[in-house]
Amino acid sequence: GAVVSQHPSRVICKSGTSVKIECRSLDFQATTMFWYRQFPKQSLMLMATSNEGSKATYEQGVEKDKFLINHASLTLSTLTVTSAHPEDSSFYICSAPSGQRSNQPQHFGDGTRLSIL
Amino acid sequence: KQEVTQIPAALSVPEGENLVLNCSFTDSAIYNLQWFRQDPGKGLTSLLLIQSSQREQTSGRLNASLDKSSGRSTLYIAASQPGDSATYLCAVGPNQAGTALIFGKGTTLSVSS
Numbered sequence: 042g043a044v045v046s047q048h049p050s051r052v053i054c055k056s057g058t059s060v061k062i063e064c065r066s067l068d069f070q071a072t073t074m075f076w077y078r079q080f081p082k083q084s085l086m087l088m089a090t091s092n093e094g095s096k097a098t099y100e101q102g103v104e105k106d107k108f109l110i111n112h113a114s115l116t117l118s119t120l121t122v123t124s125a126h127p128e129d130s131s132f133y134i135c136s137a138p139s140g141q142r143s144n145q146p147q148h149f150g151d152g153t154r155l156s157i158l
Numbered sequence: 159k160q161e162v163t164q165i166p167a168a169l170s171v172p173e174g175e176n177l178v179l180n181c182s183f184t185d186s187a188i189y190n191l192q193w194f195r196q197d198p199g200k201g202l203t204s205l206l207l208i209q210s211s212q213r214e215q216t217s218g219r220l221n222a223s224l225d226k227s228s229g230r231s232t233l234y235i236a237a238s239q240p241g242d243s244a245t246y247l248c249a250v251g252p253n254q255a256g257t258a259l260i261f262g263k264g265t266t267l268s269v270s271s
Contacts, residue, residue: 075258077258084162084261084262084263140256144190147204148204151200152200152201154199
């Protein structure tokens with residue numbers, strides 16, 4: 042079945058560091074991928090929509106200059122958290138729809154636990 | 159704006175019990191609805207997907223129902239096992255394909271042996 046691979050699974054780094062997270066669709070092409078953030082005991086909240094060949098679409102309140110998204114190919118999207126601070130510590134997870142039909146589910150990566158010291 | 163609510167937030171049951179998790183959404187114009195399982199510190203595993211034209215889907219001991227007009231879905235777990243302990247998330251797909259899902263906060267299930 043369709044698989045989404047996310048890397049790295051965990052990052053611990055100092056404040057001010059930039060961190061890149063990769064999201065790959067392994068056996069299907071994804072012109073669109075989604076990036077979510079999840080704080081403890083909270084729901085997944087959409088941060089941005091990554092579009093292959095065009096600029097990402099950010100949700101209200103998400104700083105596009107802080108969370109850089111690059112959809113380099115039909116199977117790869119990257120999220121870079123620039124100059125990360127402790128308040129950016131969270132669980133980041135990507136997803137990709139496996140198709141455009143209503144019976145085709147969205148597939149999620151395993152997530153990245155980001156801890157900024 | 160679509161909002162998804164899951165009740166209860168947490169549930170503890172002894173092994174072998176049948177249980178129901180509830181999900182409600184405010185806008186009935188949905189494309190589909192997915193139930194996911196999330197283990198602590200892990201990603202999401204898709205359990206069931208119900209299209210807006212469907213009433214229910216079954217997979218093994220899991221059965222999900224959808225009543226779009228009333229904005230409700232339930233996830234029924236039969237003969238619960240300790241391995242079922244996890245957080246269960248309900249997510250609705252808005253009324254077009256390939257768009258981001260809107261999630262509830264989840265129900266954390268604990269099944270004791």
